[in-house]
Each structure stands twice: as C-alpha cells, then as structure tokens.
Amino acid sequence: MVFYICIIAVCMIIPVGVLMNNNVEQYHYTQFTGNIENGRKMLNYTQGEPLNIYTVYTDMRDLYASSFGIYGDNRSFTVVDRNTNEIYSNDSVFLSHDSSLFINELFLSYNFLSSMAGTPLNSKALQNIRGRTFYDYAITLENLVIYFRYYKTDWQAMVMQFNETLLTALLFSIAVAFVVGYLLSRAISRPIKDMTVRTKAIAEGDFGRTLDVKADDEIGQLSTSINNMSYSLKNMLDEISSEKNKMEIILDNIEGGVIAFNLDGQMIHNNPAAYTLLNRPDMEFTLESFVKEYNLDIDVSDIPADFYKEDILPVDEEMLAFSIASFKDSLGNAEGVILLFRNITEQYRLDRMRKEFVANVSHELKTPLTSIKSFTEALMEGVEDPATEQHFLEVINSESDRMDNLVKDLLQLSSMDMGRMILKISHHNVTSLITDALQAVEAEAKQKNHTLISDIAFKGIAYFDYDRMLQCLINLLVNAIKYTDESGRIEIKAYEESHKLCIAVKDNGIGISKKDQERLFERFYRVDKARTRIMGGTGLGLAIASEIVKAHDGDIKVESKVNQGTTITVSIPLGKKEAAQ
Ligand code: ADP
Secondary structure, eight states, X not given: OHHHHXXXXXXXXXXXXXXXXXXXXXXXXXXXXXXXXXXXXXXXXXXXXXXXXXXXXXXXXXXXXXXTTOOSSSEEEEEEETTTOOEEEOOHHHHTTOHHHHHHHHTTOHHHHHXXXXXXXXXXXXXXXXXXXXXXXXXXXXXXXXXXEEETHHHHHHHHHHHHHHHHHHHHHXXXXXXXXXXXXXXXXXXXXXXXXXXXXXXXXXXXXXXXXXXXXXXXXXXXXXXXHHHHHHHHHHHHHHHXXXXXXXXXXXXXXXXXXXXXXXXXXXOHHHHHHHTOTTOOOBHHHHHXXXXXXXXXXXXXXXXXXXXXXXXXXXXXXXEEEEEEOTTSOEEEEEEEEEEOHHHHHHHHHHHHHHHHHHHHHHHHHHHHHHHHHHHHHOOSOXXXXXHHHHHHHHHHHHHHHHHHHHHHHHHHHTTOOOOOEEEEEHHHHHHHHHHHHHHHHXXXXXXXXXXXXXOSEEEEEXXXXXXXXXXXXXXXXHTSOSSOEEEEEEEEETTEEEEEEEEOSSXXXXXXXXXXXXXXXXXXXXXXXXXXXXXXXXXXXHHHHHHTTOEEEEEEETTTEEEEEEEEESSOOOXXX
C-alpha cells in the first residue's frame, strides 16, 4: 500500500518538475529572442549600403545593448562581416583572450552559419559546447551578421532552486505517503487481510472465530456479511452432516444391500448388507465388472437420466431382487447408478411352494373327479352286467371318499395356517391315548396281517390336545401300516427324554431314502407318487401331523432306511402349556 502511494507521489511530482523546467527555459528563450527582435527595430542604418563592422559593434555596445537586452556576462553579441569574416564580440569567452576557441565554436552553430549564408533559420536548441550551455540567435544586417548568445548560467540557479524545491516536495510527499499509507493500511488492508484469512479458514471448514466489526462503513458491512455467511454456512453444513449421518445409519442398518457407482464406473458407496448379501468381503467392483459378474442386463456405456430396472437373480444359493436406478444432479443429468438389492429367497421359496400347492390341489381333485365323471357317464349309458355296475358304483364311492378326505385335510391345514386351530390343552393319560390310536387302526392293520405292538414306558400325565394328538398318532400309524408289506411289525413306544414326552411309531416297511426324508413333511410330497395314490393317501397326513406337533411346541423327526423300516418320533414338552394355537 505504502509503496503504491509513493509511486503515485513520484509520478505526480516528476512530470510537474519536467514541465516547470521546460516552462522556465521557454520563458527565457522567448524573452531572449523577443528582445533581439525588438532591438532590431531600433537600428537606424541606411539600407543598401555596406556597413562598417566596427561602427556597428560600438553602436551595439554603447547605444543598442539595452534595446537588445544585452546586459551582464550571460548575454553577448558578436558582429561578423560576411565578406571578410572579421569579428567583434563582447562575449566573455572571446574577450578572455580565448578568441580562437570562441570563433571555432561559432562556426559550429547552425543558426550562425545559416545567417552567414544569408538565410537565417533560427531554431530553438539548447547548445552545449565544451561545458557551456546556451541559446543562440542570429540576424543579418546588410553585409553583417549579428550573432547573440544567452548562457544558461543566467537561469541555471533558478532552475536548480526550483528543482531543489521540487525534490523537497517529493521527499515530503514520500514521507506523507508513508504515514498515509500506514494509516490506510491499518484502516483498509488489515481488515481485508483479516477477511482473507477468515474466508480461507471458512473454506477449510473452520467456522470458529468471527471477524471484529469496528465500524459501520463498507469494510464493517463486509465483515458482518462474512460473519453471517459463515454462520449460515455452518448451520447448513451441520444440517447436511446430520442428514448424512442419519442416511449412513439407515444404510448401515437396513437389511437390503446398497451400492452406488458414478458414471465413470467407480464405486462411491456400499453398505455392510451389500457385503453380506453378495458374500464378498473383498468388494472391489467397477460398474462394468459388477454388471458382468452378476449378469445384469444394463448397457453401462449409455445410462439415461431416468433409468430404472428390476431383476431377480440367483447369487450363490440365494435369490436376490435387484432394483437399479440412475440418480441425477441438480440439472437433471444422470450422475451415477444406485443398486438396491434384497434377499427374497424365502419369499421366492414360499411363492414357489404356493404355486406347487395350487397345482397339487388341482391335480389331486382332478384325478378323482375324472374317475367319477367317466364312471358316471358309463352308468348313464347303461351297464347290463349288475356286477360291473356295482363295481362302478364302488369306484365312484371310493373316489368321492378320497375327495372328501382331501378337502377335509385341506380345510384342516388351512385353518392351522390361518391360526384358527385352538388347542384344548389339558392333562391326559398317555396310555389311553395310545390305546385309542391303536384301536382306530386295528382293522386296517388286520387287513394286512400286521402285528401291532405297544411299549408304554411313560406312565405319567402329559399336557396336550387329546383329539389332535390322537389324529397325529393315527396318521403315523396309518402310514406305517400302508408302507409296510403284509405281515409287518408296527410298534408304538412312549417314553420320557429330556423333560419331553416322546412317542415313536416304528415299522419294518419299505423305508424312505435320505433325500426324501428332507422333504417328507412338505404338503403333497410323496416318495412314490403312483404307488401312494393307489394306496389312497392325500399326501397331507405328515404335513398335518407336523403342524399339530409344532402347535404343541414339539418336534417331529424321521429315522429310516430303505427296505428296513421307518421310525417317526414325536416329542412334546412335558410342562403345562396353558393356551396355544
Ligand atoms: P400320504 O397320504 O401319501 O401317505 P403322508 O403325508 O402321510 O401322505 O406321507 C407322505 C409320504 O411319505 C408318503 O406318500 C410316503 O411316500 C412317505 N411315507 C410316510 N410314512 C412312511 C412310512 N412309514 N414308511 C415309508 N414311507 C412313508
């Protein structure tokens, strides 16, 4: 600041100095030439006659000197005869016995030479010959040339004094510039420097200090504005950061995976669920490699601003549902892609099961219906043989029973699914439960010549819904009878294990393979579809038994070996279960 003010002072004073010097010189030159031209008018010589040089010289010296303004040592005149080059001069150099030097100088003067040639061309030029500075001027007078000199010594002192004054003014201005500059820098530069430091700090996120507002001038108002701006910026950033934190907490805790890529394909965000769902702890993807690895149908080279797509894809053993959408900047241009995905394996499995279930129910109902319809049509056309007619009617009856059983089983399962099965739990004697179950299947067992054995080690009281448990045991016993060849051995055991009542139904029948055991309790699952249908099963017996046991907070397990036999064990807690569904 001080530096600039000094430059301004110097730039203002130096031109003034130069201008003044020129003006002084111009003034003296004009006065010098004006005097000569005035003096010329005073000369009184006969025109056309050659003049005597000495007479003219003495006239100039004695009569006309003051008219030509010739006084003192600094102004001189010299009379030269153009024909003879004879010279008279009152110049101090000429008179100081250095006349040859003076004459040599004289013949260097352009103004003098042009007058000697008869055509005076007086140009204004400050001559500098051998250290002497002067203006000169020449006039012609018949055969003579009168040459005038005006030495700068005359106004030199004035110019020097003038310059000294200017120098003093310059130094004074610089001193004033220092003081003013210092004061201005205190008043302007310092607050501005302060503001610069402050705005830099704000840009780096430091909102701590506020600027001092010393006055209500422009600087003060600017400081107030910066303080206000800093305050609003801080509030805004706090808000954004709190929103960001919230978002991060939400993203970190949601079950769904989230991955975002920018348009250069770099991953810019992912959450812990994404790692878990994709089972990739080293998740380093670009958009391109991700799309390739998971076979997503996206053209990564051209993602429109309103891009949205959904996809269901298998990843390892799971099914993931992907939603892929582009996100936009404030101008509405696509800025990147965000992928949301969630595990829908269970939902997918249930959906598949539901579809299978509907297909199974339709199929199971269609088969007996088709038989009933065809046998009814045959009867309507008329069957002559009464035995055949009887057989047809029996088939229709048994198929109707099958449909009836199927619908009953379905209704029972449906009421269990909808939570409408209310268990009537109370204490019961296990021996009588098993006796009743055996009695219910006795006739069926007899038909296949099976031996029914019961081994009731548990003699105590247990809490359960009697009718439901009876139905569960009958289902297990019926299966044991059905899937054991003639003259088999069916055994039912009741015992206590780990505070649980265990009832096992064991047969030495056809057995079940390991693979089939896993799906045994699914609805309509049958090991050998054709065979079991002939045996009249609905494929729902074990599913119902399993639901009843689960409603008692119990467990049902199968142990089996193909061609050796099967044991299905039901276990329910011995503690009192007050109310359950
Ligand atoms: P179903 O009415 O067809 O018997 P279940 O649900 O009771 O239906 O049984 C499902 C399937 O499990 C049966 O079709 C059968 O293949 C098999 N299964 C059940 N119990 C036994 C058993 N004791 N021995 C061999 N296979 C069995």
